[in-house]
Amino acid sequence: MNNVEGKVVAITGASSGIGEATARLLAERGASVVLGARRVERLDDIAREIRANGGDVVSRPTDVTRREDLERLVGAATERFGSLDVLVGNAGISKIGPVADLDADGWSAMIDVNLRGVLHGIAAALPVFRRQGRGHFVTTVSTAGLKIVPTMAVYAATKNAVRTVMEGLRQESTDGVIRTTSVSPGFVDTELDSSIDDTALRDQSEAP
């Protein structure tokens, strides 16, 4: 059974890695996809290829740290396709390193993208989901939040914060309108290690 066909799915962090692969697969299976990320040329190339393969796609420049960008991404889905079934909050960065390095800027950046970015998506899509009477939030968290290891404390903290928000949201959705899913991949070979500033760690990285 293909329960993806005809669905409208918006994906943040769709310009590479897991988000890009998710977009391509969903489009192949008949979903209309709405792509968001900051690297617009990448999004344009991916959208062109999806379209060439017969897929339905639209993209919007999206920085998840900006609430208005998520409003625009969700708006693109409803304007172009009439609804939004799923928002995949996937954008993420990994500025890993020992806490003792006191990389306060890296901590803030991870909180802004990994946590605040997902909250901005919820703020943008929740009213639409409630109006429609259905909607599904999916997020890419991490096994790093399940098994805590050195150098990943703050990264894991952001992922566990997202897991907590999604569980709270699920519990609050007593009428069944809102569904939530947190996906926890282990290591996937993507561009995620490019966001690691510590060169020694980046070199030995098995990205979280």
Ligand SMILES: NC(=O)c1ccc[n+]([C@@H]2O[C@H](COP(=O)([O-])OP(=O)(O)OC[C@H]3O[C@@H](n4cnc5c(N)ncnc54)[C@H](OP(=O)(O)O)[C@@H]3O)[C@@H](O)[C@H]2O)c1
């Ligand atoms: N790779 C792994 O082993 C692994 C394991 C578990 C979980 N994860 C999680 O999976 C998710 C996807 O990561 P990936 O591995 O596919 O890495 P990736 O290839 O680096 O993809 C990260 C995506 O996030 C986007 N992004 C980063 N900052 C953004 C911002 N401020 N606004 C909007 N988009 C932003 C990037 O696009 P732009 O730069 O174009 O904006 C890119 O599309 C992340 O949440 C990551 O934490 C990865």
